[in-house]
Amino acid sequence: xxxxxxxxxxxxxxxxxxxxxxxxxxxxxxxxxxxxxxxxxxxxxxxxxxxxxxxxxxxxxxxxxxxxxxxxxxxxxxxxxxxxxxxxxxxxxxxxxxxxxxxxxxxxxxxxxxxxxxxxxxxxxxxxxxxxxxxxxxxxxxxxxxxxxxxxxxxxxxxxxxxxxxxxxxxxxxxxxxxxxxxxxxxxxxxxxxxxxxxxxxxxxxxxxxxxxxxxxxxxxxxxxxxxxxxxxxxxxxxxxxxxxxxxxxxxxxxxxxxxxxxxxxxxxxxxxxxxxxxxxxxxxxxxxxxxxxxxxxxxx
Amino acid sequence: xxxxxxxxxxxxxxxxxxxxxxxxxxxxxxxxxxxxxxxxxxxxxxxxxxxxxxxxxxxxxxxxxxxxxxxxxxxxxxxxxxxxxxxxxxxxxxxxxxxxxxxxxxxxxxxxxxxxxxxxxxxxxxxxxxxxxxxxxxxxxxxxxxxxxxxxxxxxxxxxxxxxxxxxxxxxxxxxxxxxxxxxxxxxxxxxxxxxxxxxxxxxxxxxxxxxxxxxxxxxxxxxxxxxxxxxxxxxxxxxxxxxxxxxxxxxxxxxxxxxxxxxxxxxxxxxxxxxxxxxxxxxxxxxxxxxxxxxxxxxx
DNA sequence: GGTTTATGATAAAATAGATTTATATGAATT
DNA sequence: AATTCATATAAATCTATTTTATCATAAACC
Numbered sequence: 294x295x296x297x298x299x300x301x302x303x304x305x306x307x308x309x310x311x312x313x314x315x316x317x318x319x320x321x322x323x324x325x326x327x328x329x330x331x332x333x334x335x336x337x338x339x340x341x342x343x344x345x346x347x348x349x350x351x352x353x354x355x356x357x358x359x360x361x362x363x364x365x366x367x368x369x370x371x372x373x374x375x376x377x378x379x380x381x382x383x384x385x386x387x388x389x390x391x392x393x394x395x396x397x398x399x400x401x402x403x404x405x406x407x408x409x410x411x412x413x414x415x416x417x418x419x420x421x422x423x424x425x426x427x428x429x430x431x432x433x434x435x436x437x438x439x440x441x442x443x444x445x446x447x448x449x450x451x452x453x454x455x456x457x458x459x460x461x462x463x464x465x466x467x468x469x470x471x472x473x474x475x476x477x478x479x480x481x482x483x484x485x486x487x488x489x490x491x492x493x494x495x496x497x498x499x500x501x502x503x504x505x506x507x508x509x510x511x512x513x514x515x516x517x518x519x520x521x522x523x524x525x526x527x528x529x530x531x532x533x534x535x536x537x538x539x540x541x542x543x544x545x546x547x548x549x550x551x552x553x554x555x556x557x558x559x560x561x562x563x564x565x566x567x568x569x570x571x572x573x574x575x576x577x578x579x580x581x582x583x584x585x586x587x588x589x590x591x592x593x594x
Numbered sequence: 595x596x597x598x599x600x601x602x603x604x605x606x607x608x609x610x611x612x613x614x615x616x617x618x619x620x621x622x623x624x625x626x627x628x629x630x631x632x633x634x635x636x637x638x639x640x641x642x643x644x645x646x647x648x649x650x651x652x653x654x655x656x657x658x659x660x661x662x663x664x665x666x667x668x669x670x671x672x673x674x675x676x677x678x679x680x681x682x683x684x685x686x687x688x689x690x691x692x693x694x695x696x697x698x699x700x701x702x703x704x705x706x707x708x709x710x711x712x713x714x715x716x717x718x719x720x721x722x723x724x725x726x727x728x729x730x731x732x733x734x735x736x737x738x739x740x741x742x743x744x745x746x747x748x749x750x751x752x753x754x755x756x757x758x759x760x761x762x763x764x765x766x767x768x769x770x771x772x773x774x775x776x777x778x779x780x781x782x783x784x785x786x787x788x789x790x791x792x793x794x795x796x797x798x799x800x801x802x803x804x805x806x807x808x809x810x811x812x813x814x815x816x817x818x819x820x821x822x823x824x825x826x827x828x829x830x831x832x833x834x835x836x837x838x839x840x841x842x843x844x845x846x847x848x849x850x851x852x853x854x855x856x857x858x859x860x861x862x863x864x865x866x867x868x869x870x871x872x873x874x875x876x877x878x879x880x881x882x883x884x885x886x887x888x889x890x891x892x893x894x895x
Numbered sequence: 896g897g898t899t900t901a902t903g904a905t906a907a908a909a910t911a912g913a914t915t916t917a918t919a920t921g922a923a924t925t
Numbered sequence: 926a927a928t929t930c931a932t933a934t935a936a937a938t939c940t941a942t943t944t945t946a947t948c949a950t951a952a953a954c955c
Contacts, residue, residue, distance in 0.1 A: 294596065320944085321944055322903070322904095331942090337678075338681070358868075358870045362670055366670050370663075373660065380655050504807070567663060613930085623931085624916090627933060899953080902952100903950090904947100906946090907947105909943080910942080920931100923930075
């Protein structure tokens with residue numbers, strides 16, 4: 294069986310017209326007829342027939358089923374070609390969600406700049422879901438993703454490179470600023486400024502709320518960490534952020550969470566299970582991991 | 595590109611010997627040489643070479659990558675063949691975990707027996723994980739699976755057909771038997787007989803424990819619901835079961851859980867996303883769903 | 896109502912592709 | 926040095942795919 298026959302067939306199911314498909318593939322019309330015949334012989338069933346009045350094509354159950362699988366196979370072939378080309382790549386197509394980019398990768402980038410590898414990281418920004426889809430489609434080589442639990446899907450796997458704690462941030466004049474740590478259940482009456490849906494933060498926040506059987510009020514949601522911080526700074530409410538997204542310059546008071554087990558913000562390096570990296574890319578990845586390692590050491594102090 | 599070339603190649607990577615592969619496929623040895631050449635031309639890279647001393651085959655990075663994808667594609671082709679054959683099937687290969695079989699499906703089976711369709715349900719017993727893998731491999735058409743959250747994976751999807759509540763069961767002489775309902779956090783001191791790992795019950799139990807921040811003692815774990823029941827009946831401990839797995843004949847007292855939101859035991863009909871059913875199978879599924887529907891009505895009273 | 900047009904099927908010929916047979920090559924083994 | 930093992934290559938053969946040319950059928954047009 295030839296891949297090409299599956300491609301002809303899939304196109305035929307889509308456009309339901311032999312002549313058009315033949316033109317698309319720049320072959321003659323009988324080529325398509327014969328391709329269908331071959332597939333029908335191969336699987337021992339009719340795949341399509343023309344209805345009595347000759348007006349349109351009818352796809353049999355078997356035809357539908359073959360179409361499903363043909364689509365999968367053709368996608369895999371495309372992935373193969375993309376991956377094979379990529380094995381000579383000197384750049385790494387690198388997915389990065391905004392917060393991780395701003396508050397974590399930027400720090401590694403300094404180290405990567407010093408050894409001149411940074412220009413080979415071709416960064417693509419996007420939300421986690423979007424980046425996961427790009428990984429699966431072979432449009433990205435790796436992505437740094439944030440999650441509340443370790444990431445695993447059928448096709449994508451991930452290596453955890455950072456575990457960050459969540460913190461409560463408050464304005465210096467907020468009464469809580471006197472403390473250095475709080476238990477989440479003591480925040481039942483607090484008013485929160487929260488990151489928007491799509492971030493891991495509201496998911497973890499919801500989880501903490503459920504476990505503690507409280508429902509703290511969320512008075513505002515934003516997509517932008519700096520908006521959140523400035524609102525917290527104005528003491529409009531208090532914030533729930535990961536340690537790395539807070540810097541000294543923010544002039545905010547940071548409180549630890551006393552809850553055990555502490556919720557963890559995992560930063561993972563995600564990639565497609567079947568994807569291999571070129572030599573150059575492997576070196577880039579080692580550099581990245583080394584930078585992450587150095588960063589971790591510096592922050593242990 | 596022919597599928598056969600990919601099959602030759604995958605086999606070659608496995609056995610690393612041209613002659614052996616040729617024998618496996620009952621073709622001559624040069625056929626394998628040429629197949630590799632064709633693939634190398636197609637992808638524009640070397641895939642394998644013999645090392646200097648001619649002793650063994652070395653697989654290039656590209657060869658490894660192609661092997662990964664070839665494996666996927668060949669698996670999909672096998673699935674296709676299996677699915678195509680199955681479209682004329684009059685039987686439904688039906689996965690059933692033991693508890694759902696014993697305490698739920700058996701009741702539907704009575705209805706299915708009355709209209710004579712039951713003999714077309716070819717039941718396969720096994721744990722949820724095992725059944726999920728069989729679904730993905732095309733060895734099963736559908737499976738009834740129990741879960742604490744709705745089921746979704748990349749390749750398998752599921753339709754919820756029942757939502758059952760969890761109950762606490764106690765011996766008639768147990769003090770709790772005076773009540774009709776309990777809140778889980780009041781069971782902090784209780785001793786539980788629990789179903790073993792692999793069942794959904796211990797997962798839900800753990801979850802309830804976490805939310806209520808208590809840690810009730812589990813004094814015994816068993817794989818067998820009837821062992822659990824008889825131990826509860828002997829008042830060795832109390833039990834945590836779904837409503838359907840308890841019958842009047844058990845002579846146990848059943849308490850509702852007061853917790854909100856109530857944990858739910860979902861029973862779902864799971865199947866591979868790309869799998870189509872034969873006419874006969876569709877009718878069997880309708881029968882099954884009708885039986886489930888009737889059962890639900892009878893139990894609403 | 897006959898003619899034209901659109902859409903596919905089929906036959907036969909042409910072309911392309913895969914496999915085999917026979918033989919060569921090169922290293923390891925005896 | 927001769928033999929064996931493992932693979933490559935050339936040429937011939939066989940097989941499969943595609944094309945050209947033509948036919949069939951229903952619909953659209955005049």
